Amino acid sequence: MVSKRLLSHLASLHSEDGIVSAYIRLDVRLLHEPMQPLMKFKGAVKRFLRQEPEGRWVQALEREEERISSFLERWRDGGRGLVVFSCTPADIWEVVPLEKAAIPTHVSVDTVPDLSILARVADEYPRLLTVVVQRDRARIYLAELGRLQNVERLRTLVPGQHDEGGWAQARYQRHVEEHVERHLRRVVKELQEIRQETGFNRLVVAGPHEVATRFLELLPADLHRLVIGRTHVDVKHESDDEVLQDAHRVWRQHEREMEKRLVQELLDEAQGGGRAVMGFDQTIDALLQDRVRMLVMADGITRDGSACDSCGFFAARDLQECPVCGSEAFPTDIVERAIERAYLTQDAAVEVVFDEAREWLLARGGVGAFLRY
Ligand SMILES: [Zn+2]
The missing domain is CATH 3.30.960.10 (eRF1 domain 1)
Structure with missing residues (x-):
C-alpha cells in the first residue's frame, strides 16, 4: 500500500x-x-x-x-x-x-x-474506507484498489435495550440514545485520525438506515465530501464479507462513473476549442510546452516513437536526429515519456481510465490532456 x-x-x-x-x-x-x-x-x-x-x-x-x-x-x-x-x-x-x-x-x-x-x-491513489455503523459498535475497513485490508476495528458498547435499573422508560431511552450519540461521535473522531494516517479519499457508510443517517449528519464537511455512497446493512444476517462486497460494488461504480465524466469533459472541451487536446500529436505538443494540467490515458496504451535525451524532445514517429537540438534520437515508448514529462516538468496529474471510458478515449487516440492555458 x-x-x-x-x-x-x-x-x-x-x-x-x-x-x-x-x-x-x-x-x-x-x-x-x-x-x-x-x-x-x-x-x-x-x-x-x-x-x-x-x-x-x-x-x-x-x-x-x-x-x-x-x-x-x-x-x-x-x-x-x-x-x-x-x-x-x-x-x-x-x-x-x-x-x-x-x-x-x-x-x-x-x-x-x-x-x-x-x-x-x-x-491520487483511490483508497476506500468502509465504516459499518451500528448502535452498539462500528467496524472500519480500509482497502486500496480492490484488495481488502482490515486496518482498524472499533467497538463501543451501549447499554442493552432491556431496563434492569427500574428507570422510567422515557428516561432510560434517553440514556441509551445519549450513549449511541457518544458512540457515533467517537467513530467520527476515529475516522478523522485514520484520514490523517492513511489519506483515504473515498468513504462508504454502511449500516441500518436510522444509525447511518444520524452518522452522516455528524460527519464534518471534509469527511462528508468523501462519501461516495451508503449501503443498507441487515446487521443480523450479513457477514463482513457481504458488507464489504456491497461497498466495493459502490466503489467500482463510482470510479467508472468518474472516469466517464472525465473523458466526456475532455471530449467536450477539446471539440469546443477549450483548454483540452486529444490524440498523441497534440498532447505531446502541449507537454513539450509545459501546458498540461492533467494527462488522461486509456489503460494499457503504448506507442512507439523517438526521444532525444539531450533536450527532452519526443515524438510519435521514427527519428534518427532530434529536430530541436540535432542530437541523436532513440526509439522509446512515448507513453512513458509523456507520463515522465507530465510528472517531472509541469506537475500535472495523470489519470488512467478503464472499461467504457477507456473505449471512448481509444476511439479518439487513447490519450488527451486538460491544459492550463
Ligand atoms: Zn534534442
Whole structure:
C-alpha cells in the first residue's frame, strides 16, 4: 500500500553513497514476457547514462545495477508498475509494487530517494474506507484498489435495550440514545485520525438506515465530501464479507462513473476549442510546452516513437536526429515519456481510465490532456 507511513519512511532515507530510484512501468500487453521489467530497467539505465555520462552517480548506478537486475529478472507479480530504491552500502532496499500506476520508466540517483512521482501517485491513489455503523459498535475497513485490508476495528458498547435499573422508560431511552450519540461521535473522531494516517479519499457508510443517517449528519464537511455512497446493512444476517462486497460494488461504480465524466469533459472541451487536446500529436505538443494540467490515458496504451535525451524532445514517429537540438534520437515508448514529462516538468496529474471510458478515449487516440492555458 502506498501509505503516508510508507512515504515518510522513504523520505527519511539518506546516503551520501547514492540511492538509486528505479521506476518501472509494466505494459499489460507484455505481462507474459518475463524479461519485460528487466528490459525496461536496462533502457532507463541507458537513458540515464546518455544524460549523465560521468560523475559519482554513474558509479552508484553501476554498483546497484546488478542487484536490481537480478531482482527484476525474477519479478512475476504483474501489476502496472514497480518502484525500487536501492543503496547497498547503506543497506537500503525497498520495493513498492503499484496496481494502478501511471508511472514512467525512469531511473535517477541522489543522496535521497526520488519520491516526486511516487508522492503524486500516492495522492491520487483511490483508497476506500468502509465504516459499518451500528448502535452498539462500528467496524472500519480500509482497502486500496480492490484488495481488502482490515486496518482498524472499533467497538463501543451501549447499554442493552432491556431496563434492569427500574428507570422510567422515557428516561432510560434517553440514556441509551445519549450513549449511541457518544458512540457515533467517537467513530467520527476515529475516522478523522485514520484520514490523517492513511489519506483515504473515498468513504462508504454502511449500516441500518436510522444509525447511518444520524452518522452522516455528524460527519464534518471534509469527511462528508468523501462519501461516495451508503449501503443498507441487515446487521443480523450479513457477514463482513457481504458488507464489504456491497461497498466495493459502490466503489467500482463510482470510479467508472468518474472516469466517464472525465473523458466526456475532455471530449467536450477539446471539440469546443477549450483548454483540452486529444490524440498523441497534440498532447505531446502541449507537454513539450509545459501546458498540461492533467494527462488522461486509456489503460494499457503504448506507442512507439523517438526521444532525444539531450533536450527532452519526443515524438510519435521514427527519428534518427532530434529536430530541436540535432542530437541523436532513440526509439522509446512515448507513453512513458509523456507520463515522465507530465510528472517531472509541469506537475500535472495523470489519470488512467478503464472499461467504457477507456473505449471512448481509444476511439479518439487513447490519450488527451486538460491544459492550463
Ligand atoms: Zn534534442
